[in-house]
Amino acid sequence: MARRRREKEHGIFRELLGWIVYILIIIGLSYLIITYVGQRTMVSGQSMEPTLSNGDNLIVDKISYRFRDPQRYDIIVFPYKYEEDTYYIKRIIGMPGETVQVIGGYVYINGELLESDIYGAEPMESGQLADQPITLGADEYFVLGDNRNHSSDSRDPSVGVLKRSDLLGRAWVRIYPFDKIGFIRHE
Template sequence: MSKANTKEQEPKEQKSMAREILEMVFYLVIALLAALFIVNFVGQRTQVDGHSMDPTLADGQNLILDKVSYRFRDPERYDIIVFPFEENGKKEHFIKRIIGLPGETVQIIDGYVYINGEKLESDIYGAEVMKNPGRAAEPITLGDDEYFVLGDNRNNSRDGRYPEVGNIKRSDITGRAFLRIWPLNKFGLLKHQ
């Protein structure tokens, strides 16, 4: 009799083990789909490479991008954004600050930013006088979906002043820098406005 019970228990144990494996695969698939959703639509980790955003962001710092908010609102002046940049077949991401908004005319005169002919007095992020106005020496009128960007380290930044970067289309904005996660002593939300 005990032999019969053992034989009956084996198929139940096999069914139980198969069910556990299927459940584990199911949960792994759900976790993978959730991770893909978050990375593609909610947030993404990125690393600062270079000194163009000094002193706000330093080389090597890690950030989380907010990829959701621009689905519900327009980017604003002084938002720190990330966008793709390709040069010589090499793709990378740039991180810069929005200065000019759609429909505005941007010009750099005597090292200072002018929007629609008026000096941008509230530009506290780029306090240094720019030595190279680049293409912004002449007025640049932005299209309905274009933004003009500058790095905070104005004299050490390849940004909207350079033809290869140019104006940034809204559809090219990957996200808004939201949270600094590394180094830990600098952990916190980023100031935009």
């Protein structure tokens, strides 16, 4: 009788230990995925309209930039340096080594109009910092929101140019609202 009781207690203990190990593995995998692979973020504001809207929920791909360089027109996520737990979502326009300037509301790269820039909703009212040429360093990027007259981006001194190490990742998939679920277009 005592033997059966001990076996039953031992079985319960093994079952409980199994569940604890299972939960710890799930927590560890979740941490690794959130830290190194992907992260959910929400769009706040209108700076990326019409591409992304206020309230859109996205999954950020944090791993691809470990294997390849960011490209022009990638939509990237980066932390806002003056407010903890605040992230900005913008589009890469200027690449390392290029000189960026806003003239007459349009982007010029190395003195030539960036004609392939189809994302700006309208000509910019102000170039702010980019009224003067900005030459990017070897690991620097110039970013703009698609709704450029309503965006704090590299033209704004509070954002400025970004270093590669500033880039959290690339917007990958919109997961909400449900009627807009799908991969984010980068070109």
